[in-house]
Amino acid sequence: MNASHAPTCLxxxxxxxxxxxxxxxxxxxxxxxxxxxxxxxxxxxxQGIVREPSLAADVATEAIEKIWLERARxxxxxxxxxxxxxxxxxxxxxxxxxxxxxxRVGGTAWGTEDATDLLAHVPSAATETAEASELSHVxxxxxxxxxxxxxxxxxxxxxxxRPYSEVSRALRLPKGTIAIRIRRARQRLLGTxxxxxxxxxxxxxxxxxxTCA
Numbered sequence: 001m002n003a004s005h006a007p008t009c010l011x012x013x014x015x016x017x018x019x020x021x022x023x024x025x026x027x028x029x030x031x032x033x034x035x036x037x038x039x040x041x042x043x044x045x046x047q048g049i050v051r052e053p054s055l056a057a058d059v060a061t062e063a064i065e066k067i068w069l070e071r072a073r074x075x076x077x078x079x080x081x082x083x084x085x086x087x088x089x090x091x092x093x094x095x096x097x098x099x100x101x102x103x104r105v106g107g108t109a110w111g112t113e114d115a116t117d118l119l120a121h122v123p124s125a126a127t128e129t130a131e132a133s134e135l136s137h138v139x140x141x142x143x144x145x146x147x148x149x150x151x152x153x154x155x156x157x158x159x160x161x162r163p164y165s166e167v168s169r170a171l172r173l174p175k176g177t178i179a180i181r182i183r184r185a186r187q188r189l190l191g192t193x194x195x196x197x198x199x200x201x202x203x204x205x206x207x208x209x210x211t212c213a
Contacts, residue, residue, distance in 0.1 A: 011036070015080035019071065027068045035064045038081065042088045049092040059095045063088040142192035150185040153178050158185075 010018070010033045021030040043060040050056040066087050074083055146154060156167045157178065168175045 016076045019067075019074055019076065019080070022068055022071050031064055031067060034067060034084075038084060039064065042084070045085055045088050046092045049089065050096050055095060056092075059092050060088075062095075063091050066091050139189065139193065142189050145192075146185055146188060150181050150188070153181045154185040157182055 010029060013021075013030075013033065015034070015037075018030040018033055021027070039060070042063050043056075046060040046063065047053075047056045050059055063084075067084065070087050074080070143151065143154065153167060153171070153173075156162050156170070157164060164175045164178050167173075168178050171178070
């Protein structure tokens with residue numbers, strides 16, 4: 001959705017009138033106006049919660065779409081701006097909890113301990129712990145299913161965090177071969193995890209852990 005496409009004739013319309021249009025099936029006309037009016041503020045709200053830049057941009061865009069999804073809950077005559085910020089904040093917190101889950105599993109898969117630093121200020125819920133546990137089981141099974149040539153170097157370099165040079169000598173393989181096998185192991189693991197995570201979070205993990213250690 002592009003705010004620059006907001007119909008000029010609607011730019012002065014009241015928020016409640018725009019919400020009426022949305023409920024009447026004219027969201028394609030009203031939403032660009034609301035995005036133009038509130039988009040910058042919503043992006044600031046989201047960025048203050050979701051610190052992963054690529055995900056924050058996606059969440060801010062989705063927040064505008066949430067207006068349509070939550071349209072029945074808005075009461076005409078109330079403070080639309082406050083309602084919209086509340087919807088946006090809830091959506092951002094949900095995205096952050098999901099990213100926490102992705103980061104936990106990604107930290108295990110990619111041998112990093114700092115993956116959850118982005119999310120340390122958000123309390124964990126019991127349901128999130130259960131989801132993380134389930135994903136950890138999926139990951140463990142995926143590691144076990146890796147071809148031996150990938151599983152061995154992944155275990156030594158990533159899980160045991162041994163230097164490439166040491167593993168190269170131990171396995172009598174060039175360091176470049178070690179790096180390639182680890183990258184391919186990570187790609188396979190990410191493919192296994194993808195069905196269990198939102199697309200945005202898979203992309204965030206891929207961006208964060210795409211390089212070899």
